[in-house]
Amino acid sequence: xxxxxxxxxxxxxxxxxxxxxxxxxxxxxxxxxxxxxxxxxxxxxxxxxxxxxxxxxxxxxxxxxxxxxxxxxxxxxxxxxxxxxxxxxxxxxxxxxxxxxxxxxxxxxxxxxxxxxxxxxxxxxxxxxxxxxxxxxxxxxxxxxxxxxxxxxxxxxxxxxxxxxxxxxxx
Numbered sequence: 814x815x816x817x818x819x820x821x822x823x824x825x826x827x828x829x830x831x832x833x834x835x836x837x838x839x840x841x842x843x844x845x846x847x848x849x850x851x852x853x854x855x856x857x858x859x860x861x862x863x864x865x866x867x868x869x870x871x872x873x874x875x876x877x878x879x880x881x882x883x884x885x886x887x888x889x890x891x892x893x894x895x896x897x898x899x900x901x902x903x904x905x906x907x908x909x910x911x912x913x914x915x916x917x918x919x920x921x922x923x924x925x926x927x928x929x930x931x932x933x934x935x936x937x938x939x940x941x942x943x944x945x946x947x948x949x950x951x952x953x954x955x956x957x958x959x960x961x962x963x964x965x966x967x968x969x970x971x972x973x974x975x976x977x978x979x980x981x982x983x984x
Contacts, residue, residue, distance in 0.1 A: 816969035818926055819933045822961060823974030829935045832972070832979055833892050837933055838871070841890035845873045847881060849899035878902045882924035889930045896936035896964065900957055909949055911956045918960050926967070934968075936961050 821833045837844035852858045875884055879902050903914040926932055940958045945951050965971045971983040
């Protein structure tokens with residue numbers, strides 16, 4: 814268990830990111846926002862720009878699609894938003910190879926969290942809905958679920974967001 818790792822999970826629009834940002838700001842006056850999103854289409858690019866502007870000058874904004882550990886984050890509070898997009902980048906680059914993607918994610922997670930920093934990971938519980946008829950979506954749901962279990966098992970604290978309400982699952 815790593816006391817410096819906090820996982821915030823939940824469904825889409827459950828309040829995960831806003832809760833995580835408030836938590837990071839309560840722990841540091843200058844936290845790091847480590848964005849993992851790849852720009853998939855133009856509307857997405859506009860959304861990313863809007864999110865950057867919303868955060869304000871107190872944030873150090875970094876963008877990194879896959880190899881988060883290449884950044885020196887020692888002594889910082891780091892919000893990684895989000896694990897789902899991070900996993901998506903490995904999944905697509907590895908042509909939907911779940912085992913390879915999971916292995917690479919675990920390795921990168923271990924390298925990142927070995928730094929002396931506080932990490933807040935935002936992730937999605939995409940497996941709460943029904944089972945998809947699409948094979949690719951089922952494979953990604955498996956990857957996401959197994960990686961979520963891995964990081965939650967290591968985390969010192971896990972919070973489930975439901976309708977904007979934080980429920981502490983592990984402390």
